[in-house]
Amino acid sequence: MRFVDEFRSADKAHALAARITELCEPGRQYKFMEVCGGHTHTIYKHGLEDYLPEAITLVHGPGCPVCVIPMGRVDDAIHLASQPDTIMTSFGDMMRVPGSQGSFFDAKASGTDIRMVYSPLDSLKIARQHPDKRVVFMAIGFETTTPSTAMTVLRAKAEGLANFSVFCNHVTIVPAIKAILDSPDLRLDGFIGPGHVSTVIGCRPYEFIAASYGKPVVVAGFEPLDILQSIYLLMLQISEGRSEVENQYTRVVPYDGNLAALTAINQVMELRPYFEWRGLGFITHSAMRMRSEFASFDAEVLFDVPGVRVADPKACQCGEVLKGVLKPWECKVFGTACTPETPIGTCMVSPEGACAAYYNYGRMNRHRVVEVELSQP
Amino acid sequence: MTGQGTNWVDEALREHEEHAATEHPATEQPATAARRRGRPVTQAEREQQVLDRIEAARRRRPRIREERITMSHGAGGKASRTLIEAMFLDAFRNPLLAPLEDAAELRINGSRLYLSAGFVLEEGFAVADLSRIVASMTAAAAVAGVQIVTGDTKVVERGKADGCYINTAGVGVIEHDLTLGVATAQPGDAVIVSGPVGDHGVTIMLARGELDIEADLSSDTAPLNGMIASLLAATSGVRAMRDATRGGVATILNEVATSAGVGVVVEEDQIPVRTVVRGAAELLGIDPMYVASEGRLVAIVDAAETGPALAALHAHPLGEQAAVIGHITGDQPGIVLLKTAFGGTRIVDLLVGDPLPRIC
Amino acid sequence: MCLGIPGEVVGILPDQPDLARVDVSGVRRVINVGLLAEDPPVPGEWVLIHVGFALSKIDEAEAAAALEFLEGIGQAYADELAALAESRIE
Numbered sequence: 001m002r003f004v005d006e007f008r009s010a011d012k013a014h015a016l017a018a019r020i021t022e023l024c025e026p027g028r029q030y031k032f033m034e035v036c037g038g039h040t041h042t043i044y045k046h047g048l049e050d051y052l053p054e055a056i057t058l059v060h061g062p063g064c065p066v067c068v069i070p071m072g073r074v075d076d077a078i079h080l081a082s083q084p085d086t087i088m089t090s091f092g093d094m095m096r097v098p099g100s101q102g103s104f105f106d107a108k109a110s111g112t113d114i115r116m117v118y119s120p121l122d123s124l125k126i127a128r129q130h131p132d133k134r135v136v137f138m139a140i141g142f143e144t145t146t147p148s149t150a151m152t153v154l155r156a157k158a159e160g161l162a163n164f165s166v167f168c169n170h171v172t173i174v175p176a177i178k179a180i181l182d183s184p185d186l187r188l189d190g191f192i193g194p195g196h197v198s199t200v201i202g203c204r205p206y207e208f209i210a211a212s213y214g215k216p217v218v219v220a221g222f223e224p225l226d227i228l229q230s231i232y233l234l235m236l237q238i239s240e241g242r243s244e245v246e247n248q249y250t251r252v253v254p255y256d257g258n259l260a261a262l263t264a265i266n267q268v269m270e271l272r273p274y275f276e277w278r279g280l281g282f283i284t285h286s287a288m289r290m291r292s293e294f295a296s297f298d299a300e301v302l303f304d305v306p307g308v309r310v311a312d313p314k315a316c317q318c319g320e321v322l323k324g325v326l327k328p329w330e331c332k333v334f335g336t337a338c339t340p341e342t343p344i345g346t347c348m349v350s351p352e353g354a355c356a357a358y359y360n361y362g363r364m365n366r367h368r369v370v371e372v373e374l375s376q377p
Numbered sequence: 378m379t380g381q382g383t384n385w386v387d388e389a390l391r392e393h394e395e396h397a398a399t400e401h402p403a404t405e406q407p408a409t410a411a412r413r414r415g416r417p418v419t420q421a422e423r424e425q426q427v428l429d430r431i432e433a434a435r436r437r438r439p440r441i442r443e444e445r446i447t448m449s450h451g452a453g454g455k456a457s458r459t460l461i462e463a464m465f466l467d468a469f470r471n472p473l474l475a476p477l478e479d480a481a482e483l484r485i486n487g488s489r490l491y492l493s494a495g496f497v498l499e500e501g502f503a504v505a506d507l508s509r510i511v512a513s514m515t516a517a518a519a520v521a522g523v524q525i526v527t528g529d530t531k532v533v534e535r536g537k538a539d540g541c542y543i544n545t546a547g548v549g550v551i552e553h554d555l556t557l558g559v560a561t562a563q564p565g566d567a568v569i570v571s572g573p574v575g576d577h578g579v580t581i582m583l584a585r586g587e588l589d590i591e592a593d594l595s596s597d598t599a600p601l602n603g604m605i606a607s608l609l610a611a612t613s614g615v616r617a618m619r620d621a622t623r624g625g626v627a628t629i630l631n632e633v634a635t636s637a638g639v640g641v642v643v644e645e646d647q648i649p650v651r652t653v654v655r656g657a658a659e660l661l662g663i664d665p666m667y668v669a670s671e672g673r674l675v676a677i678v679d680a681a682e683t684g685p686a687l688a689a690l691h692a693h694p695l696g697e698q699a700a701v702i703g704h705i706t707g708d709q710p711g712i713v714l715l716k717t718a719f720g721g722t723r724i725v726d727l728l729v730g731d732p733l734p735r736i737c
Numbered sequence: 738m739c740l741g742i743p744g745e746v747v748g749i750l751p752d753q754p755d756l757a758r759v760d761v762s763g764v765r766r767v768i769n770v771g772l773l774a775e776d777p778p779v780p781g782e783w784v785l786i787h788v789g790f791a792l793s794k795i796d797e798a799e800a801a802a803a804l805e806f807l808e809g810i811g812q813a814y815a816d817e818l819a820a821l822a823e824s825r826i827e
Contacts, residue, residue, distance in 0.1 A: 010718065011811060036739050046717045046718075047717045048721050051720070091735065092661075092734040093736055096733070116733070116734065118589065144741070145736060196741045199741075252793050254793065258772055260775060261772045360724065361726075589767070591765045660742050
């Protein structure tokens with residue numbers, strides 16, 4: 001696959017790993033956070049941590065838009081889907097996320113019409129095909145996905161579709177990063193910056209991290225060589241005493257972002273005064289809702305949404321894992337009460353959450369892994 | 378009768394005339410013979426004529442006249458018998474074997490393999506569709522050298538089933554003295570896959586409509602018995618074989634690790650995946666290792682026998698791209714490790730359910 | 738938020754310039770290119786696809802530059818390893 005395979009080639013990885021190791025100051029530990037769930041996924045999927053020296057630790061950030069949706073909002077969505085003559089459409093990511101009464105999958109088994117789609121445009125298609133039903137789209141995602149929802153709503157408006165609406169749960173990345181930076185119990189040395197979010201918002205929004213907090217940021221692509229190179233660039237900045245925003249993902253990310261996308265978002269949506277993030281609590285100006293001009297496409301206006309706040313179970317330590325303070329295995333319920341099959345909290349709920357990624361891909365004795373390789377016949 | 382045209386009466390009458398005209402003279406009844414000879418027919422003879430005609434009609438080869446399955450077809454009476462005789466027996470009966478009735482001695486192409494086929498049909502299911510399914514089963518059975526010898530048919534009310542369900546069970550004869558089973562895997566054994574994986578699962582996912590993706594993909598459904606026979610004939614080093622259906626290769630590897638209490642180490646870049654399957658999987662965010670194939674197997678083979686095993690598989694059309702993807706180890710029992718193409722390592726665990734497309 | 742795949746534009750839909758057909762290793766899907774209206778992609782160009790929308794064009798020059806950098810680092814490393822091996826022999 002072009003633009004993918006070249007950035008997965010192992011031979012260049014060793015060189016980068018050697019360079020990274022050379023830049024490590026003896027006796028010093030380095031902690032970098034990758035914000036994006038997709039980066040967490042790549043790191044685990046390709047076994048990237050095997051290339052890093054012991055001095056470098058990767059901390060997994062809160063960039064999983066599915067993980068941060070509070071249980072109460074999942075309940076709200078299922079309530080919407082259960083209304084008569086209603087079809088809920090959703091990305092696959094949401095299907096197993098448990099609310100307080102079960103997940104979309106559970107609701108589907110009980111007869112609720114919930115359908116998986118690849119694109120919000122597919123929801124429009126379903127709406128056109130079923131004029132007698134109300135079609136609701138469960139909109140989730142950071143700024144990468146928000147423009148697609150906005151464009152879909154604009155299209156629905158242009159077509160005069162009367163039976164389509166959006167249950168908007170889009171969130172924004174910068175407030176989450178700021179919450180991490182302001183957290184007293186965390187000391188990070190730099191950020192592997194979001195890749196695809198940056199195609200929309202550009203690199204400027206991260207400048208405050210370098211300027212006000214003095215932490216280097218490298219906006220990274222999603223292939224393993226992209227991430228390794230980004231770690232190399234972070235180490236280079238640190239060794240040279242710089243703290244800047246650099247763009248490693250230049251083949252896709254324009255420094256100024258995508259104006260058309262930002263315009264579409266701005267036309268259709270506005271920032272909520274505050275929004276609850278599972279594990280992080282209430283954060284101001286961190287999520288989107290539909291503007292009043294688009295009320296006829298806003299599921300929260302068209303339907304009666306209960307809006308009950310459901311607290312996370314007491315045993316859940318997701319907040320600390322999300323902020324990188326705890327490693328997944330340091331959580332008291334990790335792997336016992338809380339597993340991918342029976343997830344208690346947000347970090348285990350989505351396959352990209354730090355705990356799920358670690359449980360599914362990484363929970364091995366790395367010392368033993370090296371022995372295995374050496375003992376191969 | 379459902380689904381019939383308004384002139385079904387005329388059609389039935391015409392058909393009856395045609396049959397009567399072609400009926401063998403040897404079965405000519407006395408009344409007809411009398412008529413032929415020119416003398417008047419008695420009351421008794423006329424009655425007998427009617428009875429004979431009825432008998433002849435009942436003996437005729439049954440034909441399904443309806444266009445859709447009805448509850449009658451499941452009731453066990455004449456409609457059921459007609460359905461079974463005209464639809465199933467007709468198709469599954471091997472003409473070469475018509476004279477042989479003793480199923481215990483049936484042999485086809487030197488193999489002795491039997492299948493039962495149970496059907497659950499929804500009221501309203503199109504008979505034409507059922508014919509197509511049955512024809513396809515007949516053809517597949519012929520290719521595999523398998524005889525469909527028995528079955529059961531149920532019809533349920535409209536809405537109580539999704540068209541047609543077929544349940545099969547196979548019975549065969551073990552013709553070798555190997556002890557096969559995933560629990561027999563031993564450290565050092567080779568893990569072999571018979572060909573590219575994931576075609577079936579991705580095809581089905583795309584076919585299910587809402588993803589709106591086109592690809593030149595079809596299911597890799599195929600009968601494995603022929604290839605397996607070659608493999609077992611070529612070497613006695615096969616420890617176990619499983620077909621990589623629901624849950625894909627990853628699930629089988631986990632079954633091996635758990636049953637045998639061993640570790641399994643596989644290399645990502647050795648696992649054959651067709652380019653288009655990989656493209657679809659990347660687009661949807663799913664991992665081909667977890668996607669079902671319907672014509673592929675995973676075999677655990679004594680390392681010393683890897684050569685003959687691969688040769689046997691490569692010689693068979695279904696196994697042309699067979700490859701060694703990894704090996705069994707005594708370390709980290711119960712764990713399946715993947716060495717990624719990138720050179721790192723990760724665990725391959727069972728998924729909770731089916732792999733789901735993701736956007737993140 | 739993150740699953741973006743590179744795909745090659747193989748055609749723009751004649752009656753709907755907002756829509757393009759893309760190919761990803763033989764898999765085809767119609768996607769919306771409305772977010773690239775300022776500089777619409779043409780067949781042969783590559784775009785980043787996310788949930789049925791093109792978010793960005795893939796800058797082939799930048800991709801080549803990135804690979805060159807990686808190549809360079811790789812080569813320098815290989816050279817060093819070679820030098821190391823040679824010095825060991827002596």
